[in-house]
Amino acid sequence: MRYLVVFAQAHNDFRLPELCSVAELHAFTIDFYGTCDPTRPYMVLDLAEEAHAQILARRCILVKSVYEYYADGSSYDQLHELTRANRGQWEKYIPDTSFRFNVTAYNHKIPQSRQRCVVESFAYMGFLGKIDMKHPDIVLACFEEYLDRHETTRAKYDGDGDFIHLYFGKLLEEGSARSLISKFDVKKRAYFGNTSMEAEVSLLMANQSLASPGKFIYDPFMGTGSMAYPTAHFGAFVFGSDIDGRQMRGKGNPPGVLRAAAQYGIDSRIVDLCTFDVTNHPLRCGGLFDAIVTDPPYGVRAGAKRIGRKQELSPARMESYMEHRQNPQPDDQPYIPPTKPYELSSLVADLVLLARYLLKCGGRLVFFLPTVTEDYSELDVHQFLCEGMEVVGNSLQDFGSWGRRLITIKKVTDIQNAAPILHDRDSSASDLDHTPAHQHFRDKYFQGFKQRSA
Incomplete structure (x- = not known):
């Protein structure tokens, strides 16, 4: 069965990974019909059941709506020809089904007069039910896709009819x-x-982690x-941890996260919140987690830290x-271990090793990696992989x-690997031939990328 997916106009590069992740979570496959271009707002999928299409509509954050596919083409003549050929899909609605017909466009506004002409061009479908604009039994929709012209100055209806493709369903x-985006809006959050x-x-990260009951x-x-x-x-x-427990606690009781x-209502x-350094973690049993999902600090708003001293005593x-540690005094304050900066490239490499130890087979590690656009290459990601770990998603949020x-x-x-010993690497010296674009990202960010390249 074939379905037309209409995407929300955000995070184009995240669309395919999210679709595939939700399909994997619910154990069904997606076949992509025609050209599979995630930058375009419409995509036609082949699915085994209607229930699978409904799952995508109910779980995918970037899916705006899902339609039962009737036809597509580069002209209305071609669209009508295919719609007539697929009569078996829609003829059951002819006798007594109320309906509404929508005509809309991407990157363009269609004048009402032409919308009416488009609707009338489908008269051969011969629906006998009444037109109901508020509560119809079915909604038919025709979509026109135009090229992106947002940086050009033009009249309101300029280029009307110069679409590149049509969809109907x-x-x-x-x-x-x-x-859920509104529900979890940070501005409305208690902490x-x-x-x-x-x-x-x-929410996109949660879908990539295959979060589900149990x-x-x-x-x-x-x-x-x-x-x-x-x-x-x-x-x-x-389960959550952080080297700085104040971030999780906040002020007041109970802790801010709770x-x-x-x-x-969750x-x-x-399960618990703990304060420790991931390079000196207390987890003595591997294969605990179904997923690790996190946004590592990379030094723009907060820098990563690990236990240690910047300079040895x-x-x-x-x-x-x-001597003082061996002979504590009654009025001593609680000991707070010293910390030092944790370079991003070292952090990411350690995170992958830690994930291999802590994840179950098939578990996922989902995290954000900042990169300098002009320096990035695919080798940056594959360089920090280790045996038994495989990249299944790499989506860019471009700034x-x-x-x-x-x-x-x-x-x-x-294979259950032993707990990794996360050594304190010297990030200034590397024995690798390739320097990843995320190494020393904080310094590059505050230097200014344009000035640095100049």
């Missing part, structure tokens, strides 16, 4: 998942901070919990320090001179 279901991820992107998902850089809320909404249990989770799915100070990539890595081995 019957509405199956409106996309209901997009309403958030300056590093909180925007709702739409965190799954156990981990966020090693929990912060204010932006990844936890959508994954828990989809039924998963969430307050926000209670706002969404606080019972937050002198022998005299070390001796005094050790011009830089962008961030949503990387999805799948564990494809059932």
Whole structure:
């Protein structure tokens, strides 16, 4: 069965990975009909059942609506010819079905007079039911696709009829998942901070992680919990950690993350929140989690830290320090271990090793990786992979001179590796021939990419 998917006009590069992830989650396959171009607003899919199309409409954040496909073409003559040929799909609605007919366009506004002409051109379908603009039994829609002309100055209806393609079908279901963007809007959240991820992107990450009831998902850089809320909404249990517990706690009681989770009715799915450094984690058992989903700090609004000192103590100070640790005084303050910067390229490599240890076979690691646009190459991502880990998604959110990539890595081995020892690498010296575009990203960002290239 063939279906027409109408996408919301956002995050073009994320469309295919989201469709494929939701299909994998619900154990069905998608065949793409014709040219599969994620930059275009319409896509025709072949699915085994109507229920599969409804799942996509109800779960995919970027799906605006799904239609039962009738025809497509580069001209109305071709569209009408195919619609007549597919009479078996729509003739059952002829006798007594109320209907509404929509004519709309992408990158263009169609004048009402021509909309009426288009509707009348389908008169051969011969529907005998009444026209109902508010509550029809079926909604038929014709879509015209135009080239993107948003940077050109033109009259209101200039170029009307110069479309590049047409689509025609019957509405199956409106996309209901997009309403979650408003529900999880950061501005309406009980607890958030300056590093909180925007709702739409965190929902996309939840879909990439295959979050569903019974799954156990981990966020090693929990912060204010932006990844936890959508994954828990989809039924998963969430465990979070952070090197700075203040980010998770906030002010007041209960902790900020739990307050926000209670706002969404999912606080019972937050298993626990712990404060520790992922390079010195207390998890002594691998294969615990179905997914790891996180947004590692890369130094623009908050820098990554790991336990350690920027400079080693002198022998005299070390001796005094050790003596004090061995003979604590009653009025001593709680010991807070010192931290030092955690370079992004080292962090990402360690994160992949940690994921291989902590994930079940088939589990996914989903995280954002910032990159310099002009320096990026595919080798940047494959360079930090390790045996048993495979890239299944790489989508770009473009900000011009830089962008961030949503990387999805799948564990494809059932071998249980030992807990990795995450050494403190010297990020300034590398034995690799290729320097990834995300290395020293913070320095490049604050230098200004254009000035640096000049």
